[in-house]
Amino acid sequence: MCLRFRHPDYRALLALLLASLALVGCERERREYSTQPLPETTPATIAVSSLRPGGAATFAADPRGSHYQRNAYDINQGERMFRWFNCNGCHGSGGGDIGPALMDAQWRYGGSIDQIVASIVQGRPDGMPAFGGKIPPQQIWQLAAYVRALSGNVPKDAAPSRSDTISNTPPLTRMPEQPPASEPARHP
Amino acid sequence: MIGALQTAARLHAAALADVQSALDPAADQAQAIDGIWHLMLWVCVPMYLLVMAALAFVVWRARRQRRERGDVATASEGSLYNGLGIWVVVVMLGLTVLTTASYLVDRKLIPAQDAQVKIRITAKQWWWQVEYLNDDPSQQFMTANELHLPLAQKTHVELRSDDVIHSFWVPNLSGKRDMIPGRVNQIELTPRRAGKYRGTCAEFCGLQHAKMSLLVYVDEEKNFASWRSAQLGAAPSPGSEVLEHGKRYFETTTCAMCHTINGTTAHSLAGPDLTHLASRSTIAAGALPLNAGSLAAWLSDPQRQKPGTNMPTIDIEPDDLNALVAYLLSLK
Numbered sequence: 001m002c003l004r005f006r007h008p009d010y011r012a013l014l015a016l017l018l019a020s021l022a023l024v025g026c027e028r029e030r031r032e033y034s035t036q037p038l039p040e041t042t043p044a045t046i047a048v049s050s051l052r053p054g055g056a057a058t059f060a061a062d063p064r065g066s067h068y069q070r071n072a073y074d075i076n077q078g079e080r081m082f083r084w085f086n087c088n089g090c091h092g093s094g095g096g097d098i099g100p101a102l103m104d105a106q107w108r109y110g111g112s113i114d115q116i117v118a119s120i121v122q123g124r125p126d127g128m129p130a131f132g133g134k135i136p137p138q139q140i141w142q143l144a145a146y147v148r149a150l151s152g153n154v155p156k157d158a159a160p161s162r163s164d165t166i167s168n169t170p171p172l173t174r175m176p177e178q179p180p181a182s183e184p185a186r187h188p
Numbered sequence: 189m190i191g192a193l194q195t196a197a198r199l200h201a202a203a204l205a206d207v208q209s210a211l212d213p214a215a216d217q218a219q220a221i222d223g224i225w226h227l228m229l230w231v232c233v234p235m236y237l238l239v240m241a242a243l244a245f246v247v248w249r250a251r252r253q254r255r256e257r258g259d260v261a262t263a264s265e266g267s268l269y270n271g272l273g274i275w276v277v278v279v280m281l282g283l284t285v286l287t288t289a290s291y292l293v294d295r296k297l298i299p300a301q302d303a304q305v306k307i308r309i310t311a312k313q314w315w316w317q318v319e320y321l322n323d324d325p326s327q328q329f330m331t332a333n334e335l336h337l338p339l340a341q342k343t344h345v346e347l348r349s350d351d352v353i354h355s356f357w358v359p360n361l362s363g364k365r366d367m368i369p370g371r372v373n374q375i376e377l378t379p380r381r382a383g384k385y386r387g388t389c390a391e392f393c394g395l396q397h398a399k400m401s402l403l404v405y406v407d408e409e410k411n412f413a414s415w416r417s418a419q420l421g422a423a424p425s426p427g428s429e430v431l432e433h434g435k436r437y438f439e440t441t442t443c444a445m446c447h448t449i450n451g452t453t454a455h456s457l458a459g460p461d462l463t464h465l466a467s468r469s470t471i472a473a474g475a476l477p478l479n480a481g482s483l484a485a486w487l488s489d490p491q492r493q494k495p496g497t498n499m500p501t502i503d504i505e506p507d508d509l510n511a512l513v514a515y516l517l518s519l520k
Contacts, residue, residue, distance in 0.1 A: 033491040033501075080351075080498070084458035085445060136442055136500045164351050166370065 028158040031073045032138075065113035068145040072158040075172070078146025080164060081139055090127065093169050094150040099127060103150045103169065104178060111153070111180025116144035152177040208386040210359035214406065216378040217362035220296045224289050231282050297363065299376035303344035305337070311347075311354035311367040311389065313498065314396040315460055315473040320416070321346075329419045330448070332460035333473045335387070335404045337361075337379050338412040347373040352394060358387035358404050366391060379406040386474075395496035401474030415467075422451030423463045423519050434515025437508050442500070449519065459499065465519045472497065484513050 068074045082088065090099030100108060109119045120140050123130030131140065149159055152175035159172035169175075206212055213219040253260050306321040315333055322328045335358075337343050347356050349367040356375065357364040365375045387402035407415060426432045438444060439453050446459035465471075469478055475494050476482040485492075488509055490499040504512070 031496065033495045033497075077498075084456070133440075134442060134445055136502045139500055164369070 028070055028072050028155065030071060061112060062114045062117075064141060065117075065144075068141045069113050069148055069153070070155055070158050071145070072160065074142045075145050075149050075154060075158060076160050077139070078142040078144070078149075079160065081135075081143050082146055083165065085131075085135065085143075087143075093167070094147075095169065102147050103152075103175065105151060105181045107180050111148065111151070113141070113144050113148055116147050117141060120144060149175075151175065151180075153179060206360075207384055208359055208388070210363075212360055214379055214381040214383065214385060215361040216380060217297055217376065218360055219380070220293045221363050224293045227289050228286060231286060235279075235282060297376070299344055299374045300342065301344070303342040303376060305341055305343040306346070307335070307343060308346040308348065309335070309356060309367075310350050311356070311393070311400075312350045313352065313394050314389070314400040314494070316400070316402045317350075317457075317460065320419075327420065329416075329463075330461040331419060331464065331468075332462075333402060333470065334468050335402055336412060336415050337377060337404065337406050339379055339382050339406055339408050341378070341409075343377045343379075345375045345377060347375060353391050354389045354393045354400075355391035356387065356402075357390035358385055358402065360385040361387075361404065364390045382406045382408055396475075396494050399473060399475040399494055401470075403468075403470065403474065418467065418520075419464055423449045425451065426515060426518065430511050431515045431518050433508070434511035434513070434518075437512050438515060442502050443512075446499075462516065462519060466517050467520055472499075480513055480517060483516060484509060487512060 090097055091102050092099075094103040095101055100106070105111075107115070109115055109124055117140055119128065120135070120143060121130065121132035135143070145154075148154065149172050150169075152172070154172055154175075156173055159175075161171045161173040163171065210218065211222060211225070213222040250260050308319040308321055310317040310319075316335075318331045318333075318335055320327075320329050320331075345356070347365055347367045348371075349369045351369060353369070354367040355364050356367055358377075361377045361379060362375060365373050367373060383406055385404040385406070387404055389397055389400040391397075393400065405415075426435050435452060438447075438449065444452075444454035444456060446456050448455050448457060448461045448463065450461075450463040466478070470476060471478050471483060471486055472490070472494050476486055488504060489501050490497050491501045
């Protein structure tokens with residue numbers, strides 16, 4: 001058995017496997033400080049509801065979303081900006097105040113990262129300001145990645161286990177995962 | 189011999205006279221630390237030479253004895269005890285002197301709480317927020333990355349951190365003091381020589397730790413008062429169409445999300461206060477000199493100048509950039 005692993009082919013395979021494992025490990029920590037290589041724009045048209053004439057929604061998810069929501073650095077930057085840009089002022093650390101809570105499974109305008117980005121860019125009725133043109137796209141993606149992580153929708157290895165400041169919510173690593181509810185909650 | 193040593197010491201001091209040197213003290217606190225530094229040097233150097241000389245002597249004696257007699261003589265217990273006894277006394281004396289001196293210097297560094305000037309410095313990745321405190325709120329103001337101190341006055345500095353552990357260190361004025369999130373540390377500075385000094389973050393705090401410096405100006409009383417009254421005022425209002433364009437861009441786009449310019453609608457505290465940016469000599473915590481070229485380079489791509497900085501790279505059109513640079517340079 002041992003001898004067989006000495007075969008050059010096996011060794012090359014093993015090296016490749018280890019290298020790819022290392023790459024997977026790096027992905028969650030990769031830091032991109034400037035706008036390359038992805039063109040930093042926010043999605044232009046995003047469906048915020050599954051209600052569609054003639055059946056289910058069909059929209060392609062933006063490929064950047066999956067990068068941001070798996071990246072520890074981006075989620076952490078999102079957390080800082082959540083504080084700096086006073087999202088807490090209405091969303092109260094994610095628990096909700098005059099704005100809706102962000103740490104549950106209920107989403108009025110969709111809980112995928114593209115939909116959250118669209119909500120930040122465009123603003124929403126009853127108080128959510130439009131931040132498009134104020135916050136640069138990359139930072140909006142980072143904010144959206146953090147907002148999604150608030151309800152536990154984050155790989156545990158990418159979630160920060162401690163906050164920069166005193167926090168009144170459990171660390172993201174301990175949030176139970178609450179996937180966005182498929183149907184909007186109906187309030188009487 | 190003594191004269192030569194003194195000359196050497198003077199040349200040494202001249203070489204170290206610098207904006208960032210613990211051996212060129214410009215404040216009472218640094219003076220006290222400098223004193224104990226020299227005391228330790230002059231106690232430890234003779235001790236070191238003594239140990240080395242004894243070692244050399246023993247080696248030399250053993251070789252001679254082996255050459256002359258074929259073996260090494262064993263010292264009598266009596267003389268061994270005497271020698272060791274004297275040595276223990278010398279070591280104890282030296283340590284007592286050093287410990288006492290260290291204790292006394294430490295007492296001198298404790299803030300006395302009767303300072304005339306009170307400042308709060310908050311370290312952030314990777315810059316310094318500087319607030320001049322006053323019981324009268326109208327006399328308070330904020331600046332960044334530059335500290336002005338009045339000559340020969342006790343200044344009490346409150347040290348905080350907003351993110352990770354940093355350390356405040358202006359070698360010419362005092363020793364290091366850590367800045368710890370969730371904790372308030374204090375330091376007192378009593379500068380005795382007017383001039384420009386440089387401080388730096390002395391605790392690794394992330395990617396741009398090396399580009400986190402603080403310029404410290406020790407001003408004569410009169411100059412300090414005029415600097416202070418200039419800082420208290422709001423930013424000058426734009427006097428031309430270009431400056432007006434720059435101000436409008438600042439207020440209505442990304443800039444206002446993080447920065448403050450008093451006298452405009454921008455009042456966020458996430459980034460440095462820019463009310464009197466043009467009165468400073470550097471930007472980005474000493475990373476670049478303040479001039480139109482470096483300011484334009486910084487604004488068009490901060491991530492190239494200081495990768496990882498929290499200032500994002502934004503899409504800015506050349507017209508807007510020129511207007512913004514002109515406006516920021518008008519903020520005297």
